[in-house]
Amino acid sequence: MNSIEMLKTLVGFPTVSRDSNLPLIDFVDEWLGKHGVTAVRVPNDEGTKANLYATIGPAVEGGIVLSGHTDVVPIDGQPWNTDPFELTQKQDKLYGRGTCDMKGFSAIALSLVPEMKSLKKPIHLALSYDEEIGCLGAPRLINQIKEQIPKPEAVIVGEPSMMEAVTAHKGIGAFRTVVTGYEAHSSQTHRGVSAVMTAAKLINWLSEREARFRDATPTNNGFLPHHTTVHSGVVHGGTALNIISRQCEFLWDVRVIPGENALSVFEEFQAFCQEVILPKMQAVHQDADIQTTILADTPPLQEVAESPALKLAQDLAGNTVRSRVAYAAEAGQFQEAGFPTVICGPGSIDQAHQPNEFISIDQMEQGEQFLRKLIHRLS
Ligand SMILES: [Zn+2]
Structure with missing residues (x-):
């Protein structure tokens, strides 16, 4: 053969x-x-x-x-x-x-x-x-x-x-984040916690985190792009236009240049969730939650x-x-x-x-x- x-x-x-x-x-x-x-x-x-x-x-x-x-x-x-x-x-x-x-x-x-x-x-x-x-x-x-x-x-x-x-x-860290909100009629945004809208904020944080890597990394290091990247490739959430969504899940990865560490980005993300986002969600409903699991961490x-x-x-x-x-x-x-x-x-x-x-x-x-x-x- x-x-x-x-x-x-x-x-x-x-x-x-x-x-x-x-x-x-x-x-x-x-x-x-x-x-x-x-x-x-x-x-x-x-x-x-x-x-x-x-x-x-x-x-x-x-x-x-x-x-x-x-x-x-x-x-x-x-x-x-x-x-x-x-x-x-x-x-x-x-x-x-x-x-x-x-x-x-x-x-x-x-x-x-x-x-x-x-x-x-x-x-x-x-x-x-x-x-x-x-x-x-x-x-x-x-x-x-x-x-x-x-x-x-x-x-x-x-x-x-x-x-x-x-x-x-580059190395790669891969993560799954599951946002749990609280369902309500979509006209009652004061009663519900939208998992989809929360996921959007978190994904926006990822995008901004990448921008900080981009601006802080010397461009002539031989990698293209030259910096650690942060990207979400899959989002699933919500059931109907007029229901404040209870669940939204997204997958994201951090691809690190040598010397940087995907898990430290994960820790920053966790801190943002715990300190900034979750308290506001739980002020509306105590069951609101954000859980992130590590799927892979490869050097x-x-x-x-x-x-x-x-x-x-x-x-x-x-x-x-x-x-x-x-x-x-x-x-x-x-x-x-x-x-x-x-x-x-x-x-x-x-x-x-x-x-x-x-x-x-x-x-x-x-x-x-x-x-x-x-x-x-x-x-
Ligand atoms: Zn291959």
């Missing part, structure tokens, strides 16, 4: 984060088994999803971890021109959900397993679940890898970077001047480019666990999460070349 056939197979599993990734994991397990490689699963608590890792080659130190996530973002409401879960080639582009983010990289790695017969140092594959909803699956995978595999030289996370080394990424990838991971990625990619990206990824988690880590993978983040997501055939070929050079180097 070549890399494009492998990509077709992987895209065919609709591994949206809210659903199980087990059919894909079963396939990968079987594929590796066929080539004499034993994989280990690291399931979630419910057993509905699993990470998978496998060592190809001898179990010695100095190997390289290739890391990818198996989940993809939803397609709901997106105007696709092709079936998102059926790889479709048009000219030199391959369309499908997850093609660039990031089944392309995993497909290349898996398709090259038959060429990894004479490795002297190992290649470790590490595939995670729930990356797209805050890198929730990777910590248990990384913990187990740290204990079970001989110390690797570096980790390459194959997020789309146009095959250029990425040496820093940024911190820039290091020199690292074996960076050097390796630049050697294999044949360029000395190094960049920083605004998206969050699992690289910061690997780094936090003590592994030298770099992001380098095929495709562009500009196509990720969008309708008509694609990867170019040229990027697939460059990714293949990159991993073939790695295999050669370790053989």
Whole structure:
């Protein structure tokens, strides 16, 4: 199976984060088994999803971890021109959900397993679940890898970077806020507490918090945008135009540049709720409430001047480019666990999460070349 056939197979599993990734994991397990490689699963608590890792080659130190996530973002409401879960080639582009983010990289790695017969140092594959909803699956995978595999030289996370080394990424904190108001006829605003209107105030606070980050952060730090961002992507609330709403829920995230901390924004937000907003709500009705839960807190990838991971990625990619990206990824988690880590993978983040997501055939070929050079180097 070549890399494009492998990509077709992987895209065919609709591994949206809210659903199980087990059919894909079963396939990968079987594929590796066929080539004499034993994989280990690291399931979630419910057993509905699993990470998978496998060592190809001898179990010695100095190997390289290739890391990818198996989940993809939803397609709901997106105007696709092709079936998102059926790889479709048009000219030199391959369309499908997850093609660039990031089944392309995993497909290349898996398709090259038959060429990894004479490795002297190992290649470790590490595939995670729930990356797209805050890198929730990777910590248990990384913990187990740290204990079970001989110390690797570096980790390459194959997020789309146009095959250029990425040496820093933002971290992410993800939160859910539930506002509980008090219902009344919408003509009686003096009696009710509107959850929807309260949520609007809180979301406005988030927007203003971002503006303060924007104004206080030096612009030439290599990130675009240069500052920590604060954003709400989902709001649900209310039942009718003429009812003061009892409930409103919204999801928000804080994407931090290295050196800043999403939880400290969460604490400021909590203080604003407790000290400014809640007393006014409860003066109208004592049951009014605001509850915020932390869904994820994932560290940024911190820039290091020199690292074996960076050097390796630049050697294999044949360029000395190094960049920083605004998206969050699992690289910061690997780094936090003590592994030298770099992001380098095929495709562009500009196509990720969008309708008509694609990867170019040229990027697939460059990714293949990159991993073939790695295999050669370790053989
Ligand atoms: Zn990704």
